[in-house]
Amino acid sequence: MAQNKKMVEAITGRDEDFAKWYTDIVKKAELVDYSNVKGCMVIRPYGFAIWENMRNDMDRRFKETGHENVYMPMFIPESLLEKEKDHVEGFAPECAWVTVGGSEKLTERLCVRPTSETLFCEHYAKIVNTYRDLPKLYNQWCSVVRWEKTTRPFLRTSEFLWQEGHTLHETEEEAREETLRMLQVYTDFYKETLAIPAVVGEKTPKERFAGALETYTIEPMMHNGVALQGGTSHYFGDGFAKAFDITYTGRDNKLHYPHQTSWGTSTRMIGALIMVHSDDDGLVLPPKIAPIQVAVIPIAQHKEGVLDKANAVYEQLKKQFRTKLDDSDQSPGWKFAQYEMKGVPVRLELGPKDIEKNQCVLVRRDTREKLFVSLDNIEQTISDLLVKIHDDMYNRALENMKEKTHVAHNINEFLDIAKNKPGFIKAMWCGDSACEDKIKDVTGGVKSRCIPFEEENLGDTCACCGRPAKHMVYWGKQY
Amino acid sequence: MAQNKKMVEAITGRDEDFAKWYTDIVKKAELVDYSNVKGCMVIRPYGFAIWENMRNDMDRRFKETGHENVYMPMFIPESLLEKEKDHVEGFAPECAWVTVGGSEKLTERLCVRPTSETLFCEHYAKIVNTYRDLPKLYNQWCSVVRWEKTTRPFLRTSEFLWQEGHTLHETEEEAREETLRMLQVYTDFYKETLAIPAVVGEKTPKERFAGALETYTIEPMMHNGVALQGGTSHYFGDGFAKAFDITYTGRDNKLHYPHQTSWGTSTRMIGALIMVHSDDDGLVLPPKIAPIQVAVIPIAQHKEGVLDKANAVYEQLKKQFRTKLDDSDQSPGWKFAQYEMKGVPVRLELGPKDIEKNQCVLVRRDTREKLFVSLDNIEQTISDLLVKIHDDMYNRALENMKEKTHVAHNINEFLDIAKNKPGFIKAMWCGDSACEDKIKDVTGGVKSRCIPFEEENLGDTCACCGRPAKHMVYWGKQY
Numbered sequence: 001m002a003q004n005k006k007m008v009e010a011i012t013g014r015d016e017d018f019a020k021w022y023t024d025i026v027k028k029a030e031l032v033d034y035s036n037v038k039g040c041m042v043i044r045p046y047g048f049a050i051w052e053n054m055r056n057d058m059d060r061r062f063k064e065t066g067h068e069n070v071y072m073p074m075f076i077p078e079s080l081l082e083k084e085k086d087h088v089e090g091f092a093p094e095c096a097w098v099t100v101g102g103s104e105k106l107t108e109r110l111c112v113r114p115t116s117e118t119l120f121c122e123h124y125a126k127i128v129n130t131y132r133d134l135p136k137l138y139n140q141w142c143s144v145v146r147w148e149k150t151t152r153p154f155l156r157t158s159e160f161l162w163q164e165g166h167t168l169h170e171t172e173e174e175a176r177e178e179t180l181r182m183l184q185v186y187t188d189f190y191k192e193t194l195a196i197p198a199v200v201g202e203k204t205p206k207e208r209f210a211g212a213l214e215t216y217t218i219e220p221m222m223h224n225g226v227a228l229q230g231g232t233s234h235y236f237g238d239g240f241a242k243a244f245d246i247t248y249t250g251r252d253n254k255l256h257y258p259h260q261t262s263w264g265t266s267t268r269m270i271g272a273l274i275m276v277h278s279d280d281d282g283l284v285l286p287p288k289i290a291p292i293q294v295a296v297i298p299i300a301q302h303k304e305g306v307l308d309k310a311n312a313v314y315e316q317l318k319k320q321f322r323t324k325l326d327d328s329d330q331s332p333g334w335k336f337a338q339y340e341m342k343g344v345p346v347r348l349e350l351g352p353k354d355i356e357k358n359q360c361v362l363v364r365r366d367t368r369e370k371l372f373v374s375l376d377n378i379e380q381t382i383s384d385l386l387v388k389i390h391d392d393m394y395n396r397a398l399e400n401m402k403e404k405t406h407v408a409h410n411i412n413e414f415l416d417i418a419k420n421k422p423g424f425i426k427a428m429w430c431g432d433s434a435c436e437d438k439i440k441d442v443t444g445g446v447k448s449r450c451i452p453f454e455e456e457n458l459g460d461t462c463a464c465c466g467r468p469a470k471h472m473v474y475w476g477k478q479y
Numbered sequence: 480m481a482q483n484k485k486m487v488e489a490i491t492g493r494d495e496d497f498a499k500w501y502t503d504i505v506k507k508a509e510l511v512d513y514s515n516v517k518g519c520m521v522i523r524p525y526g527f528a529i530w531e532n533m534r535n536d537m538d539r540r541f542k543e544t545g546h547e548n549v550y551m552p553m554f555i556p557e558s559l560l561e562k563e564k565d566h567v568e569g570f571a572p573e574c575a576w577v578t579v580g581g582s583e584k585l586t587e588r589l590c591v592r593p594t595s596e597t598l599f600c601e602h603y604a605k606i607v608n609t610y611r612d613l614p615k616l617y618n619q620w621c622s623v624v625r626w627e628k629t630t631r632p633f634l635r636t637s638e639f640l641w642q643e644g645h646t647l648h649e650t651e652e653e654a655r656e657e658t659l660r661m662l663q664v665y666t667d668f669y670k671e672t673l674a675i676p677a678v679v680g681e682k683t684p685k686e687r688f689a690g691a692l693e694t695y696t697i698e699p700m701m702h703n704g705v706a707l708q709g710g711t712s713h714y715f716g717d718g719f720a721k722a723f724d725i726t727y728t729g730r731d732n733k734l735h736y737p738h739q740t741s742w743g744t745s746t747r748m749i750g751a752l753i754m755v756h757s758d759d760d761g762l763v764l765p766p767k768i769a770p771i772q773v774a775v776i777p778i779a780q781h782k783e784g785v786l787d788k789a790n791a792v793y794e795q796l797k798k799q800f801r802t803k804l805d806d807s808d809q810s811p812g813w814k815f816a817q818y819e820m821k822g823v824p825v826r827l828e829l830g831p832k833d834i835e836k837n838q839c840v841l842v843r844r845d846t847r848e849k850l851f852v853s854l855d856n857i858e859q860t861i862s863d864l865l866v867k868i869h870d871d872m873y874n875r876a877l878e879n880m881k882e883k884t885h886v887a888h889n890i891n892e893f894l895d896i897a898k899n900k901p902g903f904i905k906a907m908w909c910g911d912s913a914c915e916d917k918i919k920d921v922t923g924g925v926k927s928r929c930i931p932f933e934e935e936n937l938g939d940t941c942a943c944c945g946r947p948a949k950h951m952v953y954w955g956k957q958y
Contacts, residue, residue, distance in 0.1 A: 033602055036559060037589065040552030042602050045617070048548050069527050073519030074591075074622055074638055075575075080515060093582055098591065100576040101637075102626030110516065112553075112577065112591070123512055123521050138524070142622070143553055147581030158580075159553055
């Protein structure tokens with residue numbers, strides 16, 4: 001009972017304290033629990049079910065584009081991590097090191113993988129011989145560890161779940177195509193499955209992944225205007241291949257280095273999901289990944305025929321939708337609050353009067369709209385409604401992103417926007433990382449998000465230094 | 480080309496050198512690659528596809544029996560591992576320890592999970608309050624680490640993939656039912672999906688899991704008569720609950736300790752799959768988990784109409800079966816050897832003469848039987864054939880297990896069988912672990928496998944010491 005009461009307690013308002021609102025949702029929707037291990041989280045059944053739905057959807061997209069899953073060891077010997085100079089510099093400071101195994105001190109320290117480029121390279125060096133062995137299109141789903149000082153569930157944790165794709169190609173052109181193809185897969189997934197719009201483009205050199213020649217990114221905007229790096233895709237050229245001596249005999253019968261990519265997304269996406277769509281009553285989940293799509297709530301369930309009818313409707317719906325019938329002895333009001341907290345897209349209420357009229361009440365989670373609909377053809381009605389909910393959620397998020405995107409022509413406008421208007425800032429840039437440093441310093445943390453594929457011409461000079469501009473860049477604070 | 484030649488090289492004969500035959504298959508069927516990390520393996524796409532099929536099948540069975548997936552941290556603080564005395568004694572000697580995180584020495588060592596009882600208990604202590612919160616039926620799919628001195632792919636590795644179920648119940652009775660229910664789920668999975676028969680029953684106290692009151696096991700026999708512990712299910716009573724202070728308010732409004740179980744299976748099952756079914760030409764996979772169920776091989780594919788027809792058959796079959804069309808420029812002979820090595824259950828050959836007659840040739844991997852069948856109704860023909868292959872594989876394995884199961888009435892018969900007849904030994908036992916020790920010593924490694932649920936009466940006295948017998952026990956050497 002104490003448990004139940006806790007569920008319907010109000011959570012912190014989103015506009016009142018965004019950070020606290022986020023934490024409240026994460027806990028009260030029972031997505032995670034904190035563990036005694038610093039920075040590591042317990043992903044609870046409801047949170048994990050969301051992750052499973054995401055993973056299954058992405059995995060299908062990866063397989064449709066020809067990728068295969070593998071599993072690499074979770075440990076990387078220190079000497080292996082050190083083979084690619086830029087890479088080790090990027091990751092060594094945040095590694096967890098195993099130094100003792102089976103009660104003996106190890107002769108070489110093992111890093112718990114923060115990412116697996118080095119392991120894939122070592123394997124590729126052994127199995128790739130000729131151009132006939134290419135491309136290699138591998139992906140793995142696993143957990144990785146990056147020692148973080150300050151942590152927040154899903155957004156920044158010392159251990160997180162992710163997928164990492166690692167591919168090897170005969171030509172630079174093919175590898176570049178793959179890098180962009182996977183960025184597009186991510187973009188489609190965000191739009192079609194998570195109902196999240198985003199800005200996509202290339203990272204500036206300063207923001208590139210350790211060891212990459214090019215890093216592409218998808219940057220959705222959270223409801224409060226803060227950006228979240230939602231997924232990245234990297235083109236490595238042949239730098240790793242050279243460091244790990246991966247060669248193949250080409251069609252010309254000569255030895256060549258193959259060209260490489262990697263791309264990854266993680267449980268951070270659950271954080272994005274919360275911060276883009278949810279509201280003061282809890283989670284709002286897009287139908288495609290909601291663990292429960294329809295919650296059937298009988299009203300006055302003690303009255304004759306109500307439970308029977310509710311059961312019949314449930315049996316009918318569960319063939320097509322992830323459906324839950326709640327016939328527990330909690331009050332309807334408690335149940336409404338419960339499934340609102342959990343972000344169930346559609347609530348179906350069914351009482352004696354509805355049954356008389358052969359109808360039911362559908363309540364949308366995202367808008368609270370109440371619809372009185374016939375029980376005839378209810379599957380089609382709900383199916384259409386779920387599509388509409390998805391589209392409306394996407395469009396509202398897009399509207400929010402547009403509203404919170406501003407243009408700065410000079411450093412004063414930059415400062416003014418950074419101070420007063422949360423969101424993205426579009427501004428011209430000279431290409432010098434010194435300007436990125438300066439902007440970050442004076443604004444208290446605004447960083448370049450990406451150079452979008454379609455740049456607008458907002459002027460001829462860098463908004464920071466006034467020198468000739470090379471690119472239009474999206475800027476913003478980030479999680 | 481070098482690659483191709485390697486594929487059709489003969490592997491070591493199964494009867495010649497079983498261990499080398501096993502390693503040859505693992506490598507030549509491209510299931511794993513060795514890594515530079517001691518005892519850790521790279522699971523390659525074909526090996527991982529087998530694991531995915533196993534995992535999806537088991538996961539469905541777990542969900543159908545009401546279980547939910549979660550994810551616990553991969554690290555266990557030393558103090559947490561030490562909370563349950565028997566448990567830490569069992570696992571501490573084989574732990575890998577993280578002592579440095581983010582370039583700082585940790586104040587407390589973290590063990591990379593060898594199993595997660597302690598983490599589940601810590602979480603349960605926080606989220607369970609009343610009998611209304613029970614049962615908790617959680618499972619997780621993850622990798623675990625146990626530092627091994629001598630390793631073999633799938634059978635014994637320092638890191639392996641597994642599932643671990645951890646459940647919490649109001650009553651002892653419910654927890655005992657769960658322990659046996661999950662053993663049955665494993666037994667069904669082995670029979671229905673892996674086509675592997677097994678002996679099931681209870682482990683002797685000596686062979687129990689660290690901290691368990693009862694351990695149940697499924698013990699399939701490999702082709703050479705050696706046993707493999709194929710999965711275990713443990714009843715813990717309330718020992719962990721007491722150690723971790725997990726309590727709930729009961730229906731009587733008083734505080735109680737809940738009763739607990741855990742159960743697990745791992746990538747070892749792939750080792751079992753190989754050693755039960757495969758032969759001198761490579762893998763033989765049961766249809767339910769084969770990554771490719773049907774390989775379509777065009778014969779004389781340069782002749783007009785052959786590739787078109789092969790493609791049409793492929794398009795037709797792939798809707799219902801995991802099908803691969805191999806129209807590469809390799810010879811049919813090479814392709815035959817390739818898909819035999821990979822254990823594809825059915826090969827479909829299609830040449831100009833077959834097309835004329837509206838037929839094709841189906842070749843069973845398990846028996847090499849050739850069937851000339853009409854292309855009309857080919858889906859049904861293949862569907863029936865796959866069922867028959869599964870059943871025949873199961874029955875052959877059962878026959879092998881029966882043939883290699885012997886009865887010993889006294890220590891001399893025990894020694895004779897252990898020396899001359901590989902397989903299981905059924906023998907009466909007094910219940911004293913001293914006799915287990917003695918049998919292991921004198922036979923060079925024969926251990927008790929389990930006390931089966933249906934014990935036969937083979938006599939009144941212990942086959943080792945001659946004292947009154949309490950149980951009939953299955954004995955055998957193990958991987």
